[in-house]
Amino acid sequence: MGDVDVAETDIAGLPAYPFIGPDDNPFVPVTGADLERLERPVGKVKLPFGGWAWLVTRHEDVRQLLRHPGFSSDQYKPGFPVLNPIPPKQDDASGLFIFMDGEAHSRFRKMLTAEFMIKNIRRIEPLIEETVVEALDRMEKLGAPADLMAEFALPVPSMTICHLLGVPYADHDFFQDHSRVIMDRKSGPAEVEAALGALAGLLGDLVEAKRENPGEDLLSRLTLERVDTGELRKDELVSLAMLLLVAGHETTANMIGLSALVLLQHPEHLEALREDPSLAPGMVEELLRYLTVVRTGLPRLAMEDAEIGGQRIRAGEGVVAMLAMSNRDQSVFSDPDLFDPQRREAHRHMAFGFGLHQCIGQPLARAELRVALVELARRFPELRSELSLADVPQRPMAVTFGVAELPVTW
Numbered sequence: 507m508g509d510v511d512v513a514e515t516d517i518a519g520l521p522a523y524p525f526i527g528p529d530d531n532p533f534v535p536v537t538g539a540d541l542e543r544l545e546r547p548v549g550k551v552k553l554p555f556g557g558w559a560w561l562v563t564r565h566e567d568v569r570q571l572l573r574h575p576g577f578s579s580d581q582y583k584p585g586f587p588v589l590n591p592i593p594p595k596q597d598d599a600s601g602l603f604i605f606m607d608g609e610a611h612s613r614f615r616k617m618l619t620a621e622f623m624i625k626n627i628r629r630i631e632p633l634i635e636e637t638v639v640e641a642l643d644r645m646e647k648l649g650a651p652a653d654l655m656a657e658f659a660l661p662v663p664s665m666t667i668c669h670l671l672g673v674p675y676a677d678h679d680f681f682q683d684h685s686r687v688i689m690d691r692k693s694g695p696a697e698v699e700a701a702l703g704a705l706a707g708l709l710g711d712l713v714e715a716k717r718e719n720p721g722e723d724l725l726s727r728l729t730l731e732r733v734d735t736g737e738l739r740k741d742e743l744v745s746l747a748m749l750l751l752v753a754g755h756e757t758t759a760n761m762i763g764l765s766a767l768v769l770l771q772h773p774e775h776l777e778a779l780r781e782d783p784s785l786a787p788g789m790v791e792e793l794l795r796y797l798t799v800v801r802t803g804l805p806r807l808a809m810e811d812a813e814i815g816g817q818r819i820r821a822g823e824g825v826v827a828m829l830a831m832s833n834r835d836q837s838v839f840s841d842p843d844l845f846d847p848q849r850r851e852a853h854r855h856m857a858f859g860f861g862l863h864q865c866i867g868q869p870l871a872r873a874e875l876r877v878a879l880v881e882l883a884r885r886f887p888e889l890r891s892e893l894s895l896a897d898v899p900q901r902p903m904a905v906t907f908g909v910a911e912l913p914v915t916w
């Protein structure tokens with residue numbers, strides 16, 4: 507069994523995961539001397555909070571792992587390969603379906619599938635455009651130099667998801683601050699717990715308000731159609747909404763910030779986008795692949811014996827699907843370290859994961875990225891950064907990687 511194997515493994519001698527240093531180039535997703543010691547294609551790594559796991563790096567093997575029903579996403583199961591500080595299990599965290607398996611997971615996912623379908627996202631595209639234009643107007647008015655993260659990349663996804671859910675914009679700073687704490691690997695469990703509690707409190711009050719006074723938003727619909735019919739408990743809806751706020755915010759914000767940084771390094775692509783906005787969808791796919799913001803990868807726990815990439819994985823062992831490495835797998839992406847907006851195979855990336863838990867918000871994220879980049883290129887043809895790439899402050903310890911600040915002029 508797994509236990510015997512864990513005891514036998516010389517954990518201290520394993521390559522240490524994650525392979526990310528604080529001063530690294532944001533376009534080189536995995537680095538470090540230990541990376542060279544990793545056994546390929548599936549090798550054991552020492553985890554940051556104790557124990558070890560199998561690291562799966564090849565594109566095909568990551569696909570096989572993420573669609574395999576024998577692997578759990580439940581981070582509270584004993585032996586789960588913990589990559590980030592996690593708060594004690596909350597009684598009322600019952601709608602965080604990203605951490606659930608089987609029927610329990612699909613029950614929640616099914617309630618949201620239609621909401622996030624491309625045709626429904628298309629309906630809110632004018633709103634995304636409005637949000638993007640307003641943020642850029644404000645940035646222009648403030649004058650150069652401006653911090654593109656604070657003025658643009660962070661507010662756009664936050665305002666969009668708040669609008670979709672029906673969270674008043676007045677509460678938006680509150681959400682942004684707390685979700686940053688939740689997503690920061692440096693936050694201690696108590697801090698994360700406090701942030702989760704604060705968000706839950708506000709959302710609970712909102713659900714009550716929607717019941718009295720429903721609007722055209724997702725929280726109102728779920729309150730009337732699911733909670734009031736007895737299909738969904740209020741605490742489940744609150745934690746479901748929390749998941750959407752947090753999962754949809756930091757990821758997209760960091761993608762917008764890092765994408766802008768890539769385009770500042772490659773002004774010819776910014777120029778091409780301005781001249782031909784129809785290039786945007788292909789460019790966005792390549793940015794998603796190249797940047798893979800969920801750089802820590804996706805942890806899973808084997809619930810049964812399985813074979814992944816020719817390696818036998820035993821029940822009770824932890825596994826990490828290394829999205830950033832599979833998105834640079836040269837058997838799928840030729841010259842994988844090159845940023846190539848014309849790349850034909852870019853859409854095969856797994857920046858949104860794959861299989862059972864594949865990102866439900868991807869049509870929304872794609873629309874936000876597309877609109878944000880096209881509008882940025884159009885409005886600021888002279889956009890540039892005074893900082894060299896090495897001097898742009900990073901957020902190396904966050905779950906989703908990104909830049910802390912991006913000072914720009916135009």
Ligand code: HEM
Binds near residue numbers: 667751753799865871
């Ligand atoms: C560029 C932006 C985004 C990236 C890179 C991203 C990435 C991911 C990844 C890798 C997963 C898989 C997690 C796993 O398998 O354990 C995931 C799941 C998820 N994402 Fe996203 N995401 C983004 C934007 C969004 C947005 C805008 C929303 C919603 C508003 C969202 C909501 C979710 C939810 C609810 C899940 C859980 C799905 C499930 O467990 O079935 N994401 N995302």
